[in-house]
Amino acid sequence: MNDLSEYLKQHRQEHLDWAIELCRIPSISTKAENEADVRRAVEWTHALCSKIGLKSTIHETAGHPLVYAEHCEVPGAPTYLVYGHVDVQPVGKLELWDAGPFEPTIVDDQWLVCRGSADDKGQVLIHLRAAAAWLAVRGKLPVNLKFLIEAEEEIGSPNLAPFVKEHRERLACDQVIISDTGMFEDGYPTITCGTRGLLYKEIKLSGPKHDLHSGTHGGVVGNPATIVAELVASLHDERQQVNIPGFYDDVVPPSDALRKEIAALPFDEAQYVAELGSPGTRGEEGYTTPERRSVRPTLDVNGIYGGYMAEGANTIVPAAAGAKVSMRLVPNQNAEKLSAIFDETIRARCPDAVRLEILNHGCADAYGAPTDSREMQAARRALSEAFGKETALIFEGGSLPILPMFKEVLGADSLMLGFAGPTCNAHGPNEKVRIPDLDAGADAVARTLGYLGG
Amino acid sequence: MNDLSEYLKQHRQEHLDWAIELCRIPSISTKAENEADVRRAVEWTHALCSKIGLKSTIHETAGHPLVYAEHCEVPGAPTYLVYGHVDVQPVGKLELWDAGPFEPTIVDDQWLVCRGSADDKGQVLIHLRAAAAWLAVRGKLPVNLKFLIEAEEEIGSPNLAPFVKEHRERLACDQVIISDTGMFEDGYPTITCGTRGLLYKEIKLSGPKHDLHSGTHGGVVGNPATIVAELVASLHDERQQVNIPGFYDDVVPPSDALRKEIAALPFDEAQYVAELGSPGTRGEEGYTTPERRSVRPTLDVNGIYGGYMAEGANTIVPAAAGAKVSMRLVPNQNAEKLSAIFDETIRARCPDAVRLEILNHGCADAYGAPTDSREMQAARRALSEAFGKETALIFEGGSLPILPMFKEVLGADSLMLGFAGPTCNAHGPNEKVRIPDLDAGADAVARTLGYLGG
Known part of the structure; x- marks a missing residue:
């Protein structure tokens, strides 16, 4: 496969320019004002797919459009569906970015810094680079390859499942290939064997019809800010376990073998918290930090709000308050069942001195991949070669709700x-990706395709 | 005193126009951009004082100026110092106002609606109306009267105590007269016998140096939003008592006699919560709503914030979170002592997985007035006559930190x-005052001065 590696090396700058161009487009899928930008990112991707030799089409959905491209010219060879997304998260506070989020910059000669560089534009392009190399150098692909690249991942992919269901014949494949996860360490080739599920809730409380003077009405009417704090605080017990009845009922504790494997991976806790700037860890008793991050379910407050939030003092009883709370689920937990239990629990705990509304922002099961498939073996070999290091198999703490969907529909x-x-x-300020990892990634994927083709 | 009442009736519209003119001035003392407006309100007040026959002067302070005016022409008669303020609170969200906050409107033929109508411009003018009536009708006042009208009350009167200390001889008086409190019900003459103290704290927590992906780092690093909720929730016990060690140590429980007096005042709880739009009450067990509002100490969350607070979902571990918490204190509680205990308690309860900072936004003791003074008796008689109803003596839930200051300095x-x-x-949208209550108030104050003069 050295001819492919050579081609990728020679086209390194051109391929980096692809990433820079695509990342310049502020394709924030959750913001109405960026609708045209999202479409532009889809059109750009479609154009690139066509340019490298794929049959590409743009499909409209009820929301943002998506790209479907394919090159299926090897009868009898296996078929793979590459999934990715070209929409991005909002940028948050601009002052936290060292440069504009959509002005890609190269830092320390190795980092591409901008929104979407890692999640997921840079990673999507790895696959297009590999396909481009095969088509340019060998004139064909070693397998049948399909690309499904959407622009609604960051808003929960509301139109992906309907599309996949409608086109299930066309999208038929042996496995889906996705690059939307992380590496264990920079430069450390990594295959993710499982992702956690996500249950995302928003608790919204309302009390008096407007803010009240707290001297006159404080300690008397139900205070939404006080009560939201109580509800949120009730969600953990003193051992930092999630305090929702039955939450752990379906959780399979990690086996001793798995715990040993996790413990064997290099991890320096002091360095970890120092890098994040956090004063310290806090999590479920009885488990290590790497275990809490991957094979144990967790609950976090993602946001909390209510009343006077600006500088200084305002003596009010707030009219409303709320909290955004999300749970990461592990395989065998049932997101829908827990969703109902969560709602019941909060309803039971909420005093009737406020009105309660619970919003759903996400409900997806965890996913576990088979670790003995020929795809896993081929990829493991290819990654180790391209990165020059043994490949790690890990469980990812984040969630990819599309995985159970692909399993179910396809x-x-x-x-x-x-x-x-x-x-x-990813999702924060100064999002970045290591350019050498993108380069080795393209090489690794080109090799993987080769091994899968036999 | 019918001649005075008659004069006030005849000049009703002119006096209402005073309020409308003064309320048109956006004298928001906390906003730098309104500095000139605050001065304008002070100048307007000074001009009115001069016009009705008082010797008036504007005094500069380190902040906004104030008006001092007097008419001390009755040797041997008692002397009273009328205190009030002509600055106002910010207006908050404009869309919550039915008309511009500084465009006074008359609603239902009886309400003057605008910022400052009740707090405190409308009430300050009651005293100037009464003085104007005496001076116009009788050519003199029945007592020696001094007016101290400042423009920094809504920012905590930072320059009032220095001024009073500096001019303590000039401000010497038998009692201070203040109209900056409320009536028990519309049209129900009310004297406030005590106000609660205020202890206002802000708990600020910081964790990781920026927001983190909650799938990767959730359940692992200390989450400021989770922890602020726990700290806030810890501040009440299940009986809704304030859960700070020693908080109630110096609280004198209300006597049976006082509780009977409070219970005798007309109060319809269902109507109360309905008017506020609140689904229900929630407060310290063992006490009624009127007791909780006046003679018991309380703690309220005035604001809570952290992480992603906008619409929709964002899966982050917030870098920071905080809560604004204020306590209303009753006589005999010591605000400074409780301030130290509060800080100690929060420090002890806060896990070291986040950094903690505590800000102070207010620290003032409660105040209790003597209920058997000749001033109280005179005012009670005058108010009952002017309103045609028995006067209620109440304890106010809010705080007036200047009261202990006047007691101490003068x-x-x-x-x-x-x-x-x-x-x-007051402090909210559509602030309003009942014009018939302003009118009866002026009549009541004119009568009070008469009875105090003998």
């Missing part, structure tokens, strides 16, 4: 090849 | 005659 498992390092800060 | 107790109804919504 009957296909997913092979997760992640190329974003642990400090990539 | 040795003078304060007589609190309040004319803003319970739905006046």
